[in-house]
Amino acid sequence: MKKVLLATLTTSALLAGFSLPASAQDQKNTVTEPATAHKIMNISQNQSISKEDDRGELLSYKKVNDLTTKEINKLNPEKNIRQLLAYDVSLYSITYKSVQNGKPIVLSGLVTIPKGKEKPSFLQYHHGTMLPIPMPGGEGSNDVPSLFHGQSPQPDADFGETRMMILTFASKGYVVSAPDYAGYNVSKDLDHPYNIPSELANYSVDMLRATKELTKELKVKTDSKLFLTGWSEGGGAALATHKAIEQKYSKEFNLIATSPLGGPYDMPSMLQSNTLDFESDDLGENAGIYSWTLYSLLKFSNINVPLDKVYNYEVNDSLDALNPPSSKVSEILNLPFLQESIMSGDNEELLSVIEQISLINGWTPKAKIMFHSGKNDNIVPHFNTLNAYSKFKKQGADVTLYEYNGDHYTPDLDYLTTTIKDFGKLSRQK
Numbered sequence: 205m206k207k208v209l210l211a212t213l214t215t216s217a218l219l220a221g222f223s224l225p226a227s228a229q230d231q232k233n234t235v236t237e238p239a240t241a242h243k244i245m246n247i248s249q250n251q252s253i254s255k256e257d258d259r260g261e262l263l264s265y266k267k268v269n270d271l272t273t274k275e276i277n278k279l280n281p282e283k284n285i286r287q288l289l290a291y292d293v294s295l296y297s298i299t300y301k302s303v304q305n306g307k308p309i310v311l312s313g314l315v316t317i318p319k320g321k322e323k324p325s326f327l328q329y330h331h332g333t334m335l336p337i338p339m340p341g342g343e344g345s346n347d348v349p350s351l352f353h354g355q356s357p358q359p360d361a362d363f364g365e366t367r368m369m370i371l372t373f374a375s376k377g378y379v380v381s382a383p384d385y386a387g388y389n390v391s392k393d394l395d396h397p398y399n400i401p402s403e404l405a406n407y408s409v410d411m412l413r414a415t416k417e418l419t420k421e422l423k424v425k426t427d428s429k430l431f432l433t434g435w436s437e438g439g440g441a442a443l444a445t446h447k448a449i450e451q452k453y454s455k456e457f458n459l460i461a462t463s464p465l466g467g468p469y470d471m472p473s474m475l476q477s478n479t480l481d482f483e484s485d486d487l488g489e490n491a492g493i494y495s496w497t498l499y500s501l502l503k504f505s506n507i508n509v510p511l512d513k514v515y516n517y518e519v520n521d522s523l524d525a526l527n528p529p530s531s532k533v534s535e536i537l538n539l540p541f542l543q544e545s546i547m548s549g550d551n552e553e554l555l556s557v558i559e560q561i562s563l564i565n566g567w568t569p570k571a572k573i574m575f576h577s578g579k580n581d582n583i584v585p586h587f588n589t590l591n592a593y594s595k596f597k598k599q600g601a602d603v604t605l606y607e608y609n610g611d612h613y614t615p616d617l618d619y620l621t622t623t624i625k626d627f628g629k630l631s632r633q634k
Contacts, residue, residue: 258301259406260413263310265298265421269354270319276371279356283368283617288624289375291318297350300414302407304386304394305504312389313411314349314366314382315418316374323427325460325631327378328412330404330434330441331365333493336387336396336522349382350389365435369620373433376624379426381415383407385441387522395522398500399437399468401444401561408445409453431627432462435619436584436612439467443563443573443592450570460630461572463623466584466612469563469592471497474585490583491531498537499525505557513541564592568599574626576606576619583612 271279273289296315303309318324331349338346342362352366366382374380385407387396397403412430419426430449434442446462468474487494495515499522502509511519516538519525528536559565573596577589586607593605606622608615 259303260410261301262414262417263299263301265296265418267294268297269295271354273375276375279367285372288372288621291321291375291377293318293371293374295354296418298414298418299390300410302410304403309386309391309394311386311391311407312350312384314352315415316370316380317424318374318377321377323425324377324379325427325429325431326381327373327431328381328408329370329373330408330438332436332438335526345388345392348384348388350384372620379419381411383411395503397504398496399440399471400500400504401440401563403504404441405444405448408441409448412457428458429460429631430457431460433464433623435465436467439464440469440563443467443469446569447563447567459571461627463574463626465576465615465619466578466581468584468588470588471561472558473591474588485532485534487531487533491528491536492526495525495528495536496522501557507553507557514538564595569596569601572602574604574606576615578608578610578612578615580610581612
């Protein structure tokens with residue numbers, strides 16, 4: 205979940221994120237793309253899914269590049285990852301079948317495969333907040349994993365997470381499955397269900413199925429182990445996928461552990477303590493993000509709450525929600541309605557929906573979880589991680605907490621290094 209600065213959004217937004225030195229902008233990396241894609245099918249959004257087994261069907265794949273460890277290191281001038289790299293990797297852009305609100309859709313993603321690794325495990329990386337438009341400096345629609353072909357940072361496509369996280373995990377020896385989610389690349393005409401766990405979990409599970417099918421197509425022998433990780437919105441998506449696998453797909457996937465960084469696991473508390481904290485009325489540069497969260501909640505919950513009852517300005521789509529005219533809650537939202545509906549507890553339907561997006565209630569994880577969070581995180585408050593850790597710990601789950609003296613961004617390398625170490629130990633176990 206990244207910082208939205210209210211004044212803009214390129215047509216209207218500016219997102220703060222990974223900052224690049226000028227020298228990094230000048231780097232070039234040759235991209236070689238095979239002329240043809242494999243298993244090309246009609247990938248319109250009208251694809252039918254006649255049965256549950258159709259979900260996750262691999263529709264197309266295309267090898268977009270091979271990267272050596274030297275090239276991967278050169279692509280990451282901001283951080284010292286050299287000691288973490290072990291294998292050269294191959295990159296594949298794929299499309300696959302999934303569902304949104306129960307209706308069939310086609311999604312895209314990136315699969316990276318380590319060269320020379322004997323029977324690698326699967327790892328799924330869930331990316332953080334990306335606005336549904338191109339953004340200067342990255343973190344917009346041009347930054348989704350499937351659009352990365354090995355290129356160096358561009359003015360409107362930084363690919364920070366893909367360059368650092370996905371490539372490093374792959375080079376460490378994992379087959380990395382990286383979903384774009386709905387609303388990006390081939391599904392760019394769809395609304396992205398921002399921080400809606402059930403939708404993100406569906407996309408991710410189906411991407412895992414497509415990834416497994418790709419390894420079979422390529423005759424890549426793997427073991428059965430699966431690891432999940434992600435940052436920010438992706439941290440929540442990772443935990444949502446963990447929950448979905450254990451509750452619905454435990455016979456299909458051998459989930460070993462999940463290691464998320466700074467995810468919104470306790471959204472009900474976030475909404476109440478941030479969006480509805482009436483005494484501290486100004487949300488600052490996070491106003492657009494919280495507004496987008498509320499919009500997605502209403503859009504994907506199927507409850508009958510007109511948007512003009514919630515917002516004090518006209519909101520017709522996610523871009524409207526992301527671009528509020530003010531950072532003040534009282535000027536963005538209809539506070540009397542929200543107070544009556546949520547704070548007083550009168551609207552049971554809305555309260556039920558909000559409770560459903562909590563990732564810490566109603567279940568006890570079986571596989572191991574390692575939570576990571578910056579103590580001074582002002583994007584996704586640290587209490588999200590503390591609440592999740594404490595709740596699961598009391599239930600007897602196998603959970604570990606890593607806290608860092610930093611914000612939402614500064615723990616990135618520590619998190620990556622620690623997760624690789626923890627996953628490595630578990631991967632070696634029989």
